[in-house]
Amino acid sequence: MKQQGIGQSHAKIILIGEHSVVYGQPAIALPLPNVKLKATLTADTTSASHVVKCSWAQGNLTSLPESMAGIQKLINTLMERFNGQDDGWTLEIDSMLPSERGMGSSAATAIAVVRAFFDLYETPLDRATLLKLADVEEQITHRSPSGLDAATTSSDQPIYFIKGQPGQPIELNLHATMVIADTGVKGATKEAIMAVRELLATDPQTTQQRLAHLGKLTERARTILSRDDPDELGRVLNLAQDELTELNVSDAALDRLIQVARQNGALGAKLTGGGRGGCMFALAKTALGARKLAEILKQHGAVETWIQPLAKGDE
Numbered sequence: 638m639k640q641q642g643i644g645q646s647h648a649k650i651i652l653i654g655e656h657s658v659v660y661g662q663p664a665i666a667l668p669l670p671n672v673k674l675k676a677t678l679t680a681d682t683t684s685a686s687h688v689v690k691c692s693w694a695q696g697n698l699t700s701l702p703e704s705m706a707g708i709q710k711l712i713n714t715l716m717e718r719f720n721g722q723d724d725g726w727t728l729e730i731d732s733m734l735p736s737e738r739g740m741g742s743s744a745a746t747a748i749a750v751v752r753a754f755f756d757l758y759e760t761p762l763d764r765a766t767l768l769k770l771a772d773v774e775e776q777i778t779h780r781s782p783s784g785l786d787a788a789t790t791s792s793d794q795p796i797y798f799i800k801g802q803p804g805q806p807i808e809l810n811l812h813a814t815m816v817i818a819d820t821g822v823k824g825a826t827k828e829a830i831m832a833v834r835e836l837l838a839t840d841p842q843t844t845q846q847r848l849a850h851l852g853k854l855t856e857r858a859r860t861i862l863s864r865d866d867p868d869e870l871g872r873v874l875n876l877a878q879d880e881l882t883e884l885n886v887s888d889a890a891l892d893r894l895i896q897v898a899r900q901n902g903a904l905g906a907k908l909t910g911g912g913r914g915g916c917m918f919a920l921a922k923t924a925l926g927a928r929k930l931a932e933i934l935k936q937h938g939a940v941e942t943w944i945q946p947l948a949k950g951d952e
């Protein structure tokens with residue numbers, strides 16, 4: 638056992654395929670390595686206390702808020718695994734990720750915590766074990782998680798995903814830079830899912846066509862990611878947003894930022910995640926263009942922005 642264990646992870650977004658993925662269509666999730674989360678686990682040989690420090694809670698492991706029940710269960714599972722119930726430690730979680738914005742905050746936290754424990758106890762960690770342990774937290778936080786968040790927040794490659802099947806890493810060869818913007822409104826995923834369900838009940842033919850079209854757009858996006866055509870990807874993202882708007886999962890705050898992005902040079906822009914609040918993103922051709930666009934989005938109401946180059950060396 639070392640004096641300190643470190644675990645790192647990062648955010649993710651859904652590039653394309655949200656909502657249609659619920660109905661068997663593919664989706665693509667994108668890792669955001671620039672939006673980082675770090676868990677630092679420091680051994681305390683003077684006591685057997687277990688202290689957790691993060692921006693949303695501070696205190697003993699046993700007194701964490703209900704929102705951290707998944708992390709609490711995960712930590713207890715890890716302590717049992719390493720027979721370390723009597724080993725004192727302090728766990729500090731430093732995160733750039735906002736919660737409840739569709740960026741994988743809970744999964745990223747779980748991934749980093751698992752990595753920190755395995756590092757502290759100097760134990761090799763394979764990917765299958767990492768994802769299985771992260772699922773302990775996700776089962777409590779998200780009830781029936783797809784596994785997509787954990788797979789993407791622990792990966793440096795995009796993940797192509799179909800419900801009920803393991804995610805597949807896919808090739809990314811795209812010279813463009815993404816700007817992610819937070820509307821400041823908590824996403825209302827359940828409301829958005831219900832809106833789609835209602836449309837399926839009232840207008841099944843048109844709604845099924847929209848969901849199928851989103852599936853086809855996702856397949857196009859997969860091909861585009863590997864052949865470096867950011868202009869075409871922008872067009873595909875705009876078409877996907879049009880369908881999501883018709884499915885009633887966008888809202889005024891998202892629509893405003895998407896329109897501003899498109900009017901200020903974005904190749905494409907759409908919501909990401911559940912919708913009805915949360916985040917949107919825009920695709921810019923250059924890093925300089927992305928930085929300018931991020932400032933403009935803040936001027937028009939974005940409470941936070943993040944910039945992610947999609948090709949290595951495009952910082």
